[in-house]
Amino acid sequence: MAVSAKAREGQHRRGATYREKHKEEVLKRNAIYREDNREELRIKEKAFYQDNKEKVKKAANKYHRQMKERLFTHYSNGVPKCARCGITDLDILCIDHVNGGGHQHRLRIGITSGYKFYLWLIREGYPDGFQVLCFNCNIKKRMTEGL
Numbered sequence: 666m667a668v669s670a671k672a673r674e675g676q677h678r679r680g681a682t683y684r685e686k687h688k689e690e691v692l693k694r695n696a697i698y699r700e701d702n703r704e705e706l707r708i709k710e711k712a713f714y715q716d717n718k719e720k721v722k723k724a725a726n727k728y729h730r731q732m733k734e735r736l737f738t739h740y741s742n743g744v745p746k747c748a749r750c751g752i753t754d755l756d757i758l759c760i761d762h763v764n765g766g767g768h769q770h771r772l773r774i775g776i777t778s779g780y781k782f783y784l785w786l787i788r789e790g791y792p793d794g795f796q797v798l799c800f801n802c803n804i805k806k807r808m809t810e811g812l
């Protein structure tokens with residue numbers, strides 16, 4: 666028997682209200698369910714990824730880009746751009762340690778990829794001492810100033 670859209674809407678709303686009222690209980694039950702079905706869920710997730718590879722990748726890329734935009738907007742005080750030459754192509758912009766020592770710093774905090782470093786900066790509340798540079802200016806800075 667087909668369920669009318671109205672009935673479905675009602676079910677949905679009641680479900681949401683129930684979940685809101687019993688939040689702790691629901692979270693606990695979900696955690697237990699995940700624990701009990703760990704292997705099965707892992708296989709399901711893997712299958713979902715296999716079936717939706719492109720979609721999943723696209724969504725991840727979109728998310729990364731939004732994050733990068735947010736971070737670079739902060740460090741550029743507006744439109745993301747290189748602090749030296751002013752280029753605004755987000756694809757070639759990177760975060761530079763103003764006083765150098767970026768490599769050592771990343772090693773110290775155990776960060777290996779650019780993406781993880783961006784996450785770290787956001788988590789740390791956008792610490793001072795960083796600026797946006799393009800790859801060219803970044804390399805040039807390293808060559809000419811040793812930073």
Ligand SMILES: [Zn+2]
Nearest residue numbers: 747750799802
């Ligand atoms: Zn530049």
